[in-house]
Amino acid sequence: MGHHGWGGRPPASDAEARQRIIDATARCIDRHGVTKTTLSDVAGELGVTRQTVYRHFGRISDIVAEVAAQGAESFVELMIAHLQGITDPAEAVVEGMVFCVRTIPAEPRVSLLLQLGDTTAFGRGATTKDAIAYGAKMLERFPVDWAAAGIGEDDLNGLAEIILRLLTSLLQHPNDAPQDEARLRALLNRWLAPSLITQTGA
Template sequence: MGHHGWGGRPPASNAEARQRIIDATARCIDRHGVTKTTLSDVANELGVTRQTVYRHFARISDIVGEVAAQGAESFVDQLVAHLRGVTDPAEAVVEGMVFCVRTIPTEPHLSLLLQLGDSGAFGRGATTGDAIAYGARMLHRFPVDWAAAGLTEDDLGGLAEMIMRLLTSFLQNPSDPAPDEARLRALLTRWLAPALARPSASLPGSG
């Protein structure tokens, strides 16, 4: 790598290098779209060689996944703000689901998760232990007293898994025509909300 790489400002650490690669990838995606963004584009954006990028990420899809994951953090902040004041567990979950189904496809970086196939957060990756644990942490940020509602930590893990599975279905296999918000809210209120209207029973063998 020449001394003019990284725009003349070499990163001070591996963490900074990774973040600058992620930021450069986000700019390339915004400019060219995810399908036309290559590792060479990212290297050129940074003024480094492809090998320099390879030292931090093995594949362009790995960097795209990081762009999407950081978009997810920002999205969760929006979701929590949207739910401010909604303290009923059933209402919070229903409104959260409606917000996700409506908003995720319109968020440029978050919607990348829909384009990562089975490895993405809304493909087979939705049911990994890490994804479910992330979902449970997200539920903890809801303005709901889950313990007072009778939900344990194990219950929140199960609820997070069900939410991820439902979101995967709604986002990857939308109805034709897609339901409007009122119909989606009514569907979730009828079939999902009752499970949160009372303390959930433990599944057989769940401990």
């Protein structure tokens, strides 16, 4: 549509075009919900044709996944800020998981990860090599001296996998009653934290 599209402000680069498509999709999801947002909605939001959107993304699900991924990045920043000052490995992991279970369902962009099926961070995708590596990188950002705690790089990958598997279960299959944070914290302190305390003691 040339200059008649993009609100009269065509993007200066492919990267800018992709980001504007992602942002437009996020607005459509906020307005219509993820299941009712179509590629036509996104194109209409931008004032371009569907073919223009197709040049940058093959499917609406690809765009929604990018919306979720960017929401996840913002969420990680919030979690790291929440954990500042918690230097004990066991406490940091437990509090991080409690924060995730409490916050993710209430964060619209992050909760998309729960709605996109088996290929996402909290579906079967949680067990992929890339997802585990991402989880390990996130753990490295915790205010914890992992090396001093006797937890090496390979250990962080294993810890990230366990955390992702547990979070997948907790988020996809919550209790019938709202999750009680004190009970969840006690559960994690009883069954997850000891493995980290053992490493620290060793």
